[in-house]
Amino acid sequence: MNKQTRVWLVLSIALSLLALGNACSKPANDTNATGSASPSTGASEKWTGATGTISGVISFEGTPPAPKKIDTAADAVCGQKNPNLMTDDTVVKDGKLANVFVYVKEGSVEGGKKFADYSWDTPTTPIKLDQNGCHYVPHVMGVMVNQKISITNSDATQHNIHWTPKSNPEWNQSQPNGAPPIEKTFARSEILVPVKCNQHPWMRSYIGVLKHPLYSVSGENGSYEIKGVPPGKYTVVAWREGGAAEKTMEVTVAGGGSAKADFSFGGAATSSTTQSLQMMPAIEFPMLGKH
Amino acid sequence: MNRGLNRFAILVACATFFLIIAGALVTSHDAGLATSDWPLSNGQVFPKMVGNLFWEHGHRMVATTVGMLTIVLLIYILAKEKRSWVRKLGVFALLAVIAQGLLGGLTVKLMLPLAVSSAHATLAQLFFCTTVSLAVFTSRSWIEARQLEEDKESLPLRYLCTAALVTIFLQLILGATLRHSATWDQKLPVELVVTHVLGAIAVTLTLGGTVLTVLRRHKGEKFLTRPATIALSLLVVQLFLGVAAYLTRLKSPGDPQPLNPMVGITVAHVACGALVFVSTIVLTLRTYRVLPAADAHSTWAARPQES
Numbered sequence: 001m002n003k004q005t006r007v008w009l010v011l012s013i014a015l016s017l018l019a020l021g022n023a024c025s026k027p028a029n030d031t032n033a034t035g036s037a038s039p040s041t042g043a044s045e046k047w048t049g050a051t052g053t054i055s056g057v058i059s060f061e062g063t064p065p066a067p068k069k070i071d072t073a074a075d076a077v078c079g080q081k082n083p084n085l086m087t088d089d090t091v092v093k094d095g096k097l098a099n100v101f102v103y104v105k106e107g108s109v110e111g112g113k114k115f116a117d118y119s120w121d122t123p124t125t126p127i128k129l130d131q132n133g134c135h136y137v138p139h140v141m142g143v144m145v146n147q148k149i150s151i152t153n154s155d156a157t158q159h160n161i162h163w164t165p166k167s168n169p170e171w172n173q174s175q176p177n178g179a180p181p182i183e184k185t186f187a188r189s190e191i192l193v194p195v196k197c198n199q200h201p202w203m204r205s206y207i208g209v210l211k212h213p214l215y216s217v218s219g220e221n222g223s224y225e226i227k228g229v230p231p232g233k234y235t236v237v238a239w240r241e242g243g244a245a246e247k248t249m250e251v252t253v254a255g256g257g258s259a260k261a262d263f264s265f266g267g268a269a270t271s272s273t274t275q276s277l278q279m280m281p282a283i284e285f286p287m288l289g290k291h
Numbered sequence: 292m293n294r295g296l297n298r299f300a301i302l303v304a305c306a307t308f309f310l311i312i313a314g315a316l317v318t319s320h321d322a323g324l325a326t327s328d329w330p331l332s333n334g335q336v337f338p339k340m341v342g343n344l345f346w347e348h349g350h351r352m353v354a355t356t357v358g359m360l361t362i363v364l365l366i367y368i369l370a371k372e373k374r375s376w377v378r379k380l381g382v383f384a385l386l387a388v389i390a391q392g393l394l395g396g397l398t399v400k401l402m403l404p405l406a407v408s409s410a411h412a413t414l415a416q417l418f419f420c421t422t423v424s425l426a427v428f429t430s431r432s433w434i435e436a437r438q439l440e441e442d443k444e445s446l447p448l449r450y451l452c453t454a455a456l457v458t459i460f461l462q463l464i465l466g467a468t469l470r471h472s473a474t475w476d477q478k479l480p481v482e483l484v485v486t487h488v489l490g491a492i493a494v495t496l497t498l499g500g501t502v503l504t505v506l507r508r509h510k511g512e513k514f515l516t517r518p519a520t521i522a523l524s525l526l527v528v529q530l531f532l533g534v535a536a537y538l539t540r541l542k543s544p545g546d547p548q549p550l551n552p553m554v555g556i557t558v559a560h561v562a563c564g565a566l567v568f569v570s571t572i573v574l575t576l577r578t579y580r581v582l583p584a585a586d587a588h589s590t591w592a593a594r595p596q597e598s
Contacts, residue, residue, distance in 0.1 A: 068546075068547045069547075074342050074343070074345065075341040077341070078342075157339075157341060158333060158339065158341070158344070160325060160326060170402050172327045174326050199325045199341070199344055200342050200343070201320065201321055201475070201476075202548045
């Protein structure tokens with residue numbers, strides 16, 4: 001092998017490695033905390049009229065899976081702070097299911113315009129995601145696109161926050177105990193972004209990212225409420241973790257009124273189901289006839 | 292032949308095997324991103340080894356030790372070894388371990404892309420192959436080996452061994468890709484599982500055929516029959532471990548965290564796979580050492596292939 005051939009060989013290997021590294025790298029255009037890279041949606045009109053609410057209760061049919069005990073031996077701090085740490089993927093109390101993310105997916109606002117044609121201001125108040133007792137608090141939460149998420153570590157041990165979205169850039173950051181809060185944003189809407197801690201593999205959280213504020217998460221009593229809904233007809237979706245199918249429901253909201261949309265999970269659902277008024281007698285429209 | 296050099300090469304090979312086990316523990320625990328830093332962990336050389344950081348930083352410490360040992364091995368080789376090709380292989384071992392360290396850092400910084408993680412796992416096997424080869428080349432049995440005869444009418448054993456080795460290597464790449472395509476809480480991709488099973492059948496056929504040929508043609512020649520028997524025995528264990536690993540991985544997405552049975556069996560499967568690979572390498576190298584070169588088989592090569 002002569003000198004010229006060697007030079008070309010080395011150059012070829014170097015270029016191949018560079019190409020490989022470039023091909024394998026993931027998009028990272030949203031790693032800054034302020035995140036001003038929100039794509040234009042074309043929605044500029046804001047609703048200024050009266051608004052209503054959508055509320056309901058999430059039920060769990062059948063026997064819920066028993067929580068599983070988590071072995072915290074690998075990190076004594078977790079066991080000391082939370083000696084009876086259990087899985088929290090299915091939290092059921094008196095037949096009501098917590099941690100269900102309910103949101104308005106689409107619809108038409110009174111007057112005929114599409115729901116997607118309206119825009120909402122991004123709240124300036126950050127949403128808090130805490131690592132406390134070696135699990136995430138809250139377990140499920142929602143934020144608006146470009147709204148700040150303030151991530152804190154209340155434990156006396158180190159964590160890392162690793163989210164694995166599909167539409168937004170993947171992100172992983174260590175946060176030792178005592179470290180200041182980390183502020184992050186999502187530039188694109190996504191249902192829902194899984195969050196995990198690679199140091200404590202049982203830690204899981206989910207973040208729903210939307211362009212609007214019309215979402216809620218069911219509490220321990222299974223209830224939720226979405227405020228500030230412009231009058232119109234909407235498709236409401238309920239999502240829960242664990243691979244269960246989303247539930248959808250059509251509701252009508254009158255200005256100043258409220259619509260009720262109860263959902264029920266349980267069993268082994270395999271596909272998305274849409275519940276209509278005829279199929280779901282539990283749906284009530286108390287505001288109908290009032291205006 | 293320098294006995295000290297050979298012993299040290301064996302030590303480096305053993306340390307490399309331990310490093311492969313440490314790396315497999317990282318993957319099975321999904322600990323690769325337990326810290327976002329590299330080469331430091333959480334900005335420290337010696338962080339608090341709690342949670343999954345124990346596995347990730349432990350792997351880095353073992354890797355650093357192996358890197359140091361490889362440097363010492365190269366110095367030892369350059370000082371004591373006269374064969375230029377062995378000296379070159381020592382240089383290659385150092386370059387490989389450096390590249391492996393950089394790939395490890397790259398996969399952490401890029402957040403474990405499948406291609407880079409699989410390349411990291413595959414290069415680990417190649418580096419293990421290199422250190423084992425150095426141990427073989429510096430051994431007394433290699434230097435004192437006597438030439439054997441082979442039936443010129445039959446398919447050269449060198450070809451069979453090489454075919455088995457290539458098949459095992461491809462299967463190792465498949466296995467590495469399968470392991471890195473889904474974490475413990477995700478289902479394994481069916482198409483990769485099926486391909487890996489087909490690969491296992493191909494390895495069984497090629498390695499089984501090779502070993503049986505060795506035992507039939509060179510009965511009593513321990514220089515060849517010993518690695519052949521070890522490779523086949525390990526393959527049997529590996530097949531059972533593969534089934535057990537698959538069964539435990541089927542269940543793991545429903546577990547709250549990576550549990551010891553899944554971790555232990557999948558890591559054992561990786562380790563045993565590495566041992567099948569290197570025992571086949573030893574067999575292949577020894578075959579090349581004591582059996583005639585391919586051109587000596589001109590009679591076989593010139594013959595029309597029989598069905």
